[in-house]
Amino acid sequence: MRITVEHLTKRFGSVLANNRLTISFAAGQIHGVLGENGAGKSTLMKLLSGYMQPDEGQILFDGVPSRLCGPADALKAGVGMVHQEPLDVPAFSVLENLLCAAPRGVFSSRRAAQTALLELAERLGFAVDPAARLDQLTIGQRQQIEIMRLLLCGAQVLILDEPTTGITAAQTRALFAALRQIAAEGRTILFVSHKLEEVAELCDTVTVLRNGEVVPPGQLPMPQPQEYLLALMFGDAGASSAVYRPLPAITAPPVWELRQVTVRSGSLQIHDLNHTFAAGRIIGLAGLDGSGQQVLLRLLAGQITPERGQVLVNGRDLTGAGSLAFRQAGIEYLPADRLHDGMIGAFSLTDHFALLQRNGMIVDRRSAEELARQAIADYQIKATPITPIAALSGGNQQRAMLALVPPNARGILAEQPTRGLDVASARAIWGRLQARRDAGCCVVFASPDLDEIMEYSDEVIVCFAGRIGPPMPRALLSSGRLAELIGGVGFEALVEAV
Incomplete structure (x- = not known):
């Protein structure tokens, strides 16, 4: 299925996440989507999968304009998305998550669903126990289950947001082999990743976003020089490298x-x-x-x-x-699942500082907002003090969580x-x-x-x-x-x- 977006725009207050994007993704191919955190990648993917609605512009599937009012509409249209943070019910088993998410009529029985799940898991090279509870699995395993759930529910367009994060090299190889087969069958795959080596290995084309816009306009055929892609993503910022600093002698007692x-x-x-x-x-x-x-x-x-x-x-x-x-x-713990375990998505950075700074039942809102402004400046968070954490990109969420330490x-x-x-x-x-x-x-x-x-x-x-x-x-x-x-x-x- 071919996806086309025309003049697609999405704003969050004064922040322009997507600015009149016009892109087309052909069927039967794997398309890479690159860009630094906050460039607009996740926002675009959420628009395409119905989790958000655009402020301007339109989305077309095989040339037909579509209005997606939610993820169910998108899945019915054949679009499914695997998010960085798994969207599942932790207290349910793997099979129960599949059954409660599947549209009516997809599976004739519980046994049929389990059989289909195990067959797909074997095809993708994933190890899965249908009876295992989601809260006993790692982030990587939960992402794998989301991939299988969407495919079993009929997704013709598969959007993957950093799908190899937290999985092993063997699982990555199995996933890539499966994605190539899925694309060969005529499905469309959008592969969002920060790992240029993976994009070079897997993708047929690449689109680079920076500050909510496509740079340069249109898609680039792969392969492309890595230095060129880094320059498009970051400008001069991508050229620096981390430097290891010598350690001082230990004089303090152990933590x-x-x-x-x-x-x-x-x-x-x-x-x-x-x-x-x-x-x-x-x-x-x-x-x-x-x-x-x-x-x-x-x-x-x-x-x-x-x-x-x-x-x-x-x-x-x-x-x-x-x-x-x-x-x-x-002692401070920064979990991998930022929104589920680390912060409250509906709260702003000011709200979080207010909770941390409260004295009994008294909350100093002015002090909390000043702390949020200082954290935004110190940690270069692309947000305002009142922006909900859930509206931030993954990188900005991570900076915000560290700023709260x-x-x-x-x-x-x-x-x-x-x-x-x-x-x-x-x-x-x-x-x-x-x-x-x-x-x-x-x-x-x-x-x-x-x-x-x-x-x-x-x-x-x-x-x-x-x-x-x-x-x-x-x-x-x-x-x-x-x-x-x-x-x-x-x-x-x-x-x-x-």
Whole structure:
């Protein structure tokens, strides 16, 4: 199905997210959509999938103008979107999510739905348990389930917003193979990504957005030089590179100490954790999905109570004290799912600061707005103090969430801190996290991106099948060695050597 947009415009207050866009996406092809955070990519995709309505212009499917009043209208027209933040019911199982989202008549029975789900999962190379609850799955697994749900509900146009974020290299290869087959069958695929290597490998054409406009007008056939695409996306901003800064000597006491800790989350149990997390360090957690990284982060945030052992924060035993006590001790958790777990989408940055700054029942709105203005300036957030968080791009949401971390935080736990961010935004976030480290904070982060682990970690901890390895200085690791350990090669010897 061919998609055409003509003079499509969308405003959020004074912010012009899409400015008279005119683009056409041919059927039977994979189209890349590039642009820095805030360039208008997500807004355009939400307009095409019915989650938003344009202020001006029109959308045509196979030359016929269409008015989409919601996602159900879009899916009925054959358009489905996989968002950066999964849209599902966490308390439901995989199969229940499929059944409650499917239009009436798509599946003749529960058994038919399960059979179709398993057949598609095998085709895409995804491992799926129809009975598994969504809240027990990783972000990457939930994104995969959304892809399958849309295809099973008849999507002829598949919009994917950063679909490879949080999934393994093997899953990415399987997904790409499936997308090529889907396009060959005549469907249209819009692939939004910040990973230029993926766009070069997968896409037939590319459209670049900057400041809500297409630059240059029209589509570009692939391949294109990476330097040219970066120049279109960022101008001169894409040319800089991150610089690793030497670490100061450690003089402060450790932020966390784990003593003989055993912890369980769902079916995953981690035994006998004895780890120390030093102040003034960035510690990367590397491993395949579900290997224990998220469990460790939630343990360090006080969100999980260990079955035995002690968790010390700044020398105090806070075992089982709960996340509020951990926050009062200076521990902040930045989840991967920004809108579901990190912030309130309908609230503005001013609202969030008001909640954090309140004194009992008293809220100082003027002070909160001033803090929001300062955060917008300091973190270069493309928003106003009263813009709802849900209206921001992924990169601006991440900057806003980091801006809410108190300046005296002792420990920051970040789950995929640059998930869905473009190159410039990711570097900006890491510049802020490195500044926190240099001020004496301990930053512990998990990422599926080995390049990110290698570039920004001072120490690396490998998680494998529910086992947590010892901290290793990044300077002693190579990318190849880290990949081997994540796959279990040499992991046993590493643990036994401690």
